[in-house]
Amino acid sequence: MVIIVAVFLLGGAGGLAAAKLASSPVTDVQVSYEEIYETFQCPCCGQPISADCCQLAIERKGYATGLIDAGLDRMQVMEKYVARYGIDSFRNDTARAEFREYMLKKAPRDRPVVEVSPESADLGNVSIAGGEVVTTFQVKNAGKNRLVITNLATSCGCTTAALVVRGVEGPRFGMDMGQGSGPAEWEAELSPGETATLKVYYDPRVHEDLRGFVIREVYIYSNDPVDPVVKVRISLNQVE
Numbered sequence: 001m002v003i004i005v006a007v008f009l010l011g012g013a014g015g016l017a018a019a020k021l022a023s024s025p026v027t028d029v030q031v032s033y034e035e036i037y038e039t040f041q042c043p044c045c046g047q048p049i050s051a052d053c054c055q056l057a058i059e060r061k062g063y064a065t066g067l068i069d070a071g072l073d074r075m076q077v078m079e080k081y082v083a084r085y086g087i088d089s090f091r092n093d094t095a096r097a098e099f100r101e102y103m104l105k106k107a108p109r110d111r112p113v114v115e116v117s118p119e120s121a122d123l124g125n126v127s128i129a130g131g132e133v134v135t136t137f138q139v140k141n142a143g144k145n146r147l148v149i150t151n152l153a154t155s156c157g158c159t160t161a162a163l164v165v166r167g168v169e170g171p172r173f174g175m176d177m178g179q180g181s182g183p184a185e186w187e188a189e190l191s192p193g194e195t196a197t198l199k200v201y202y203d204p205r206v207h208e209d210l211r212g213f214v215i216r217e218v219y220i221y222s223n224d225p226v227d228p229v230v231k232v233r234i235s236l237n238q239v240e
Contacts, residue, residue: 030071031077033064033068034050036064036078037064038091039091040091041089041090044056060089067081078099082103082229103225109144110144110145111224111225111226112144112146112224113143113147114147114149114230115142116198118137118232120234121232122234122236124236125236125237126214128208128240130204131203133201133202134201135199138196139190139196140195141190143192146191147192147222149163149189149196149221151186152218154175154216154218155216158216159175159200159202159234160172160173160200161174161198161201162198162199162201163198164197165189169199198218210238214235214236215233217234218233
């Protein structure tokens with residue numbers, strides 16, 4: 001099958017060079033482990049997933065390895081990886097932008113479009129004595145077809161999230177280490193133009209010894225073919 005291939009030129013110890021989409025047809029181009037490991041980053045520190053710097057990087061490296069072992073070509077690996085972990089997984093801004101442009105060209109014009117606002121929220125000082133706090137975001141289907149949200153996940157066990165659709169709050173989802181963080185059968189559907197509320201909960205008591213600046217992320221998985229995973233971020237200052 002003829003496909004358009006994204007060619008990523010990787011430096012050695014010098015790091016990742018600029019990535020560029022190629023328009024020439026290529027068939028079944030095999031990708032190396034090193035290329036993929038260097039293309040995607042750990043969500044915690046921005047290092048390549050080959051760094052094995054934390055459990056998140058190890059899990060992502062394992063998933064990428066499985067895709068390559070299955071014999072998928074370069075673009076198939078990238079599409080499946082981004083569908084699982086989001087377009088922000090790329091280490092290189094140029095690669096991220098060009099891959100998204102590639103996906104836009106592939107996507108149908110009447111696709112569902114997930115929009116989240118705001119993209120981040122500052123919770124200010126959060127005290128352990130005060131317990132759990134909550135903030136909200138708006139999730140909108142800005143497309144022309146039904147948007148199906150299939151999963152939520154967070155970057156840490158101290159943070160959980162739930163979606164409120166038509167006044168009904170769904171189950172809370174937490175940190176997902178590849179095993180799922182909520183009921184497998186859950187999903188939420190938004191009609192074109194419809195908006196839901198994302199509630200994000202932070203519990204400072206999970207890390208009672210933690211003091212200072214904290215950033216946590218929430219990931220929203222949907223059937224938007226261009227942005228299958230979008231994220232919001234909360235920041236705060238944890239105090240006694």
